[in-house]
Amino acid sequence: MKRGDYLKPLDWFTSAGYLFLYLPICILIAFSFNTSRFSVVWERFTWEWYGRLIRDPLVLDALKNSVIVAIVAMILSTIIGTLTAYGLYRYRFRGKSVFDGILFLPIVTPEIVVGISLVIFFVMIKYNLGLTTIIIAHVAFDIPFVMLIVRARLQGMDRTLEEASMDLGADEWTTFFKVTIPQLLPGIIAAALLAFTLSFDDFVITFFVAGVGATTLPLKIYSMVRLGVSPKINALSALIVLFSISLITVADRLQRMRV
Amino acid sequence: MEFTVELNRVTKKFGDVVAADNVSLQIGRGEFFSLLGPSGCGKTTTLRLIAGFEEPTEGEIFINNENVRDKRPYERDVNTVFQSYALFPHLTVAGNIAFGLERKKTPRHEMGRLIEEALDLVRLKGMGDRYPRQLSGGQQQRVALARALVLKPEVLLLDEPLGALDLKLRKEMQLELKSLQEKVGITFIYVTHDQEEALTMSDRIAVMERGRLEQVGTPEEIYEFPKTRFVADFIGVSNFFSGQVIRAEGETLLVRTDGNLDVTLPLDHGFTEGQRVQFSIRPEKFSVGPQGKGRDGENELVGEIANRIYLGGSIHYVIALSAEEKVTVFLKNERTAGQQPSFSVGERVTVSWHRDDSVILGD
Ligand SMILES: Nc1ncnc2c1ncn2[C@@H]1O[C@H](COP(=O)(O)OP(=O)(O)OP(=O)(O)O)[C@@H](O)[C@H]1O
Ligand SMILES: [Mg+2]
Numbered sequence: 001m002k003r004g005d006y007l008k009p010l011d012w013f014t015s016a017g018y019l020f021l022y023l024p025i026c027i028l029i030a031f032s033f034n035t036s037r038f039s040v041v042w043e044r045f046t047w048e049w050y051g052r053l054i055r056d057p058l059v060l061d062a063l064k065n066s067v068i069v070a071i072v073a074m075i076l077s078t079i080i081g082t083l084t085a086y087g088l089y090r091y092r093f094r095g096k097s098v099f100d101g102i103l104f105l106p107i108v109t110p111e112i113v114v115g116i117s118l119v120i121f122f123v124m125i126k127y128n129l130g131l132t133t134i135i136i137a138h139v140a141f142d143i144p145f146v147m148l149i150v151r152a153r154l155q156g157m158d159r160t161l162e163e164a165s166m167d168l169g170a171d172e173w174t175t176f177f178k179v180t181i182p183q184l185l186p187g188i189i190a191a192a193l194l195a196f197t198l199s200f201d202d203f204v205i206t207f208f209v210a211g212v213g214a215t216t217l218p219l220k221i222y223s224m225v226r227l228g229v230s231p232k233i234n235a236l237s238a239l240i241v242l243f244s245i246s247l248i249t250v251a252d253r254l255q256r257m258r259v
Numbered sequence: 260m261e262f263t264v265e266l267n268r269v270t271k272k273f274g275d276v277v278a279a280d281n282v283s284l285q286i287g288r289g290e291f292f293s294l295l296g297p298s299g300c301g302k303t304t305t306l307r308l309i310a311g312f313e314e315p316t317e318g319e320i321f322i323n324n325e326n327v328r329d330k331r332p333y334e335r336d337v338n339t340v341f342q343s344y345a346l347f348p349h350l351t352v353a354g355n356i357a358f359g360l361e362r363k364k365t366p367r368h369e370m371g372r373l374i375e376e377a378l379d380l381v382r383l384k385g386m387g388d389r390y391p392r393q394l395s396g397g398q399q400q401r402v403a404l405a406r407a408l409v410l411k412p413e414v415l416l417l418d419e420p421l422g423a424l425d426l427k428l429r430k431e432m433q434l435e436l437k438s439l440q441e442k443v444g445i446t447f448i449y450v451t452h453d454q455e456e457a458l459t460m461s462d463r464i465a466v467m468e469r470g471r472l473e474q475v476g477t478p479e480e481i482y483e484f485p486k487t488r489f490v491a492d493f494i495g496v497s498n499f500f501s502g503q504v505i506r507a508e509g510e511t512l513l514v515r516t517d518g519n520l521d522v523t524l525p526l527d528h529g530f531t532e533g534q535r536v537q538f539s540i541r542p543e544k545f546s547v548g549p550q551g552k553g554r555d556g557e558n559e560l561v562g563e564i565a566n567r568i569y570l571g572g573s574i575h576y577v578i579a580l581s582a583e584e585k586v587t588v589f590l591k592n593e594r595t596a597g598q599q600p601s602f603s604v605g606e607r608v609t610v611s612w613h614r615d616d617s618v619i620l621g622d
Contacts, residue, residue, distance in 0.1 A: 158343070158345065160341050160343055160345040161345050161347060163310075163312055163332070163339075163341070163345065164339070164341060164345035164346075164347070165347075165358070166311075166312075166331065166332040166333045167310060167332050167333070167337075167338055167339045167407075168333075168338065168358050168359035168362060168406065168407075168410070169333045169359050169362035169363060169410070170333055170358070170362050171331070171333050174362065178358075179347060182347075182349040183348075183349070
């Protein structure tokens with residue numbers, strides 16, 4: 001038996017797995033180009049739904065909110081996450097292992113729990129729900145992801161590079177900016193892109209902390225779906241999927257990159 | 260004498276591990292000083308203490324007669340060539356060399372000239388635009404050297420800088436480094452676990468073992484007069500004996516070895532009758548003649564050739580002097596067309612050596 005034959009069942013499973021993952025998305029994208037209002041039957045190709053989408057002021061408003069939230073959350077969580085990861089890696093202090101250990105906790109906590117706890121928190125401190133609370137919530141759930149990616153990068157970094165830098169006359173800050181950051185940069189950018197995507201795509205947590213008036217794209221889709229599925233929603237979803245996939249692909253490339 | 264680096268009773272502990280144990284050293288200006296010892300003996304730790312990457316648990320370190328206790332690595336006038344080279348992968352060769360100059364705020368035009376000079380010095384002219392990953396191991400090593408030397412430090416610390424190179428390149432670089440050091444006149448503190456490297460390059464050598472300094476001296480002193488069994492064993496080959504002092508006679512100590520051989524040693528006032536003594540003799544100090552025809556030296560013993568290894572230029576013998584005591588002897592190959600003074604296994608011979616070629620060892 002040839003090696004190829006032996007592997008056949010595995011190939012089959014792999015293909016089935018990918019089909020399972022991507023077929024619904026492909027169908028969704030395909031039907032965003034369908035002239036029929038009723039998504040299940042194919043008629044003719046059209047750009048119409050995309051045209052309607054970009055002329056819908058409510059959608060554009062939600063897009064603007066999403067972009068603002070994602071960018072601000074990305075910047076804040078990347079800075080905070082990177083510095084925290086570096087601090088945990090570099091310095092020894094009491095309870096360090098505890099901090100290392102609970103890093104995963106926010107990631108595995110169900111989103112609905114995070115959402116409810118945040119909304120209770122905001123109500124408790126009497127903070128009005130709106131864009132700011134969305135941003136705060138997104139920064140909070142982005143940080144552990146940023147830290148994980150930056151930490152992986154740090155663990156692959158050669159410590160002696162920092163020593164060499166200090167040896168050549170650079171103080172701690174100069175070393176951090178001239179040597180450490182350039183070493184971590186692919187990881188930091190990857191983390192930023194991931195944070196942007198997570199924030200841009202988030203529905204559950206945003207749903208709880210958004211309050212009235214502050215609508216992001218996923219929230220907008222949800223409210224549109226409640227009025228019935230239309231190819232316009234397909235078009236919007238298709239755009240979000242393509243955008244997210246491209247960002248994540250770039251992030252993945254960066255994360256594997258050697259400096 | 261003026262010292263550039265001085266260690267005064269320096270101890271460094273990592274938990275229970277004593278990596279440097281009460282180390283005192285004085286290193287002179289312009290000296291090529293080697294730290295030699297087996298893996299894990301504390302060489303790197305000692306270097307890192309001087310560079311400022313580790314703080315001593317006890318003791319003081321002086322650089323240019325100044326106590327550097329509170330000085331960060333970037334405030335010390337020493338530079339390091341790391342074993343792994345630690346070149347910045349995101350900078351070009353020129354960028355790497357410029358790194359330290361920029362920290363010193365060297366003017367732009369001068370920087371270009373200094374970088375060119377440094378590249379020239381390590382024979383890497385025209386390679387300034389390359390990235391470290393585009394260089395061979397030997398070239399990377401020279402960039403690391405140039406990056407440190409361009410700052411003209413008082414002291415250069417080198418941690419097994421040739422460790423990653425193959426034997427041939429290693430030999431070449433040894434000579435290059437040595438002549439470079441003479442040219443620039445900077446103090447080199449050079450870590451190695453290769454005794455031959457230390458012997459050929461150094462002005463002085465410190466032999467370390469388990470965090471302690473066993474002996475400090477010139478290569479000749481270390482080889483000819485090892486102070487401890489460890490030094491005699493670690494550097495070159497030695498024949499070890501132990502025995503009991505019979506008596507002192509003039510300039511001579513008469514000793515009976517554990518194998519019941521009577522030998523003479525140079526007088527050492529530390530020893531009195533009946534005391535135990537350990538000594539060693541280097542293999543090339545012996546001369547060998549046919550039985551009854553001793554050649555050279557006050558000590559003469561009869562033995563039997565137990566083993567013979569022909570190496571071309573020299574011949575190594577193992578000769579049994581008593582039931583337990585065998586010595587390794589290196590003889591020059593003296594064979595000429597006229598004669599054949601070589602011995603075969605099983606032949607009985609007279610082994611002789613000078614009293615003063617026996618070296619008494621401490622513990
Ligand atoms: N940061 C550290 N933490 C704990 N122990 C350490 C640390 N650094 C060194 N040691 C220990 O100190 C001892 C001396 O280490 P050091 O690196 O100085 O040895 P070395 O002589 O340079 O050895 P090698 O020739 O293998 O490089 C070793 O037992 C080592 O395990
Ligand atoms: Mg070492």
